[in-house]
Amino acid sequence: MGPIGVAASVAEDVEWLRIEDLSAAGTARRAATRLAEQLAFPPARAAEVGLALTEIATNLARHAQAGSVLLRSLRGVGTAVEVVAVDAGPGMDDLARSRRDGHSSAGTLGIGLGAIHRLADDVDIASTPGVGTVLVARFDADRRAPVPADSTAAGLTRPITGETVCGDACWIRHIGDRTLMLLCDGLGHGPQAAAAAQRATATARAARADRVGPEELVSSVHAALSGTRGGAVAVAELDPAAGVVRFCGVGNVAGAVVTDGRKRGMTSAPGVAGMRARHVRRFEYPLEPTSVVVMHSDGLTGRWTLDPELLPRSPTMVAAALLRDAGIRHDDAGVIVARPHRVAEGS
Missing domain, CATH: 3.60.40.10 (PPM-type phosphatase domain)
Incomplete structure (x- = not known):
């Protein structure tokens, strides 16, 4: 009998949020902070998760079409909040430029990407001009003990x-x-x-x-x-x-x-x-x-x-x-x- 293993972490989809206007940024921040608190994040780290969600939702509201955010809990060796943001917006043709603080364009998530990268433990973005953008970001409760991702x-x-x-x-x-x-x-x-x-x-x-x-x-x-x-x-x-x-x-x-x-x-x-x-x-x-x-x-x-x-x-x-x-x-x-x-x- 071969070795028995489980996925690197157990993921649970907690809540989908439609991002249709700027007021949704506050809703996203509160929902993300609440989830982090439920997962016993330290207060300062929970606040950072909320700040990152404010950035993500604000940019979806400003630039995207049909933007949505999924909040997920990850439980493994440690705990984490995973955020999946999707949209059917104009996309970005220069991700490296969009990551720089202060850059502003019509591309989805074009503002605040630098802050999101600093606050998250892992960020992956795929953007196709004319199709849209997908962002996946993980926020560990303890940044010294990252939750291993299932890459397969x-x-x-x-x-x-x-x-x-x-x-x-x-x-x-x-x-x-x-x-x-x-x-x-x-x-x-x-x-x-x-x-x-x-x-x-x-x-x-x-x-x-x-x-x-x-x-x-x-x-x-x-x-x-x-x-x-x-x-x-x-x-x-x-x-x-x-x-x-x-x-x-x-x-x-x-x-x-x-x-x-x-x-x-x-x-x-x-x-x-x-x-x-x-x-x-x-x-x-x-x-x-x-x-x-x-x-x-x-x-x-x-x-x-x-x-x-x-x-x-x-x-x-x-x-x-x-x-x-x-x-x-x-x-x-x-x-x-x-x-x-x-x-x-x-x-």
Whole structure:
């Protein structure tokens, strides 16, 4: 039996904030400070997180179109607040210049980037002129004990407009070189859909992930969702040593493997986990070292493509861009992005 491991940190999507005018900057600052305080940040550090969110939200309000901010909690060896900001604004053609204090332009996040870099422990920005900008920033509670990032897999969820809870949920675990990940789309929206999706991820957390494969995990979730609204569920296992992705799903959670720009869909069986799941079957697909695996609920249109310039970036950034470009506002949305995970010898 190989070594058992988990993702470098456990991420939880806490709150999405629409940034439509300058008044939203105060709302974002208060929400970020509140989350930092809940995670037991020192008061001075919590204030710094709030200041950074003021900068981010102010610039989204001034320059962006359809700007949004996601606040996430990260728990691992330490704790952190992660901020994901996305927009469909004009973008920036010179990020290095935009990072300099005092620079002002029509580009999203063009003002205050220098301050954000100083306050955050890690910042990643991707901006495409005419398309928009994605910013991912991490703020550690203790800057001497950074929360290690998972550089190979990330999941993001977003509730339907008007709801505060999301009926989609993600779970990711690394077991040696293998990555096992689950996405559940609870039937409908609101608290009952969220309860079904959370039961699915709780079932995955309780499973002996080193001993189960996708079909066993889907079967366990199907049994666990009995008595709930049920939902669509899919599990993918990335096994770089074998060069395959093993995929099993019930319902309309979509999966695809993107290799060298070619997108290959993965097959789920019809049905509803917790209600009807007659044929739980595993399928295998080639996995190359450069492959990217994407799973998403029907809160994203299936007509997405991956920007080649984003492919080397963090999976959180790629997932955020997919939510921005392919997300559907009248449905809950969930997406997982993963690459082959290799553990160095002796680790």
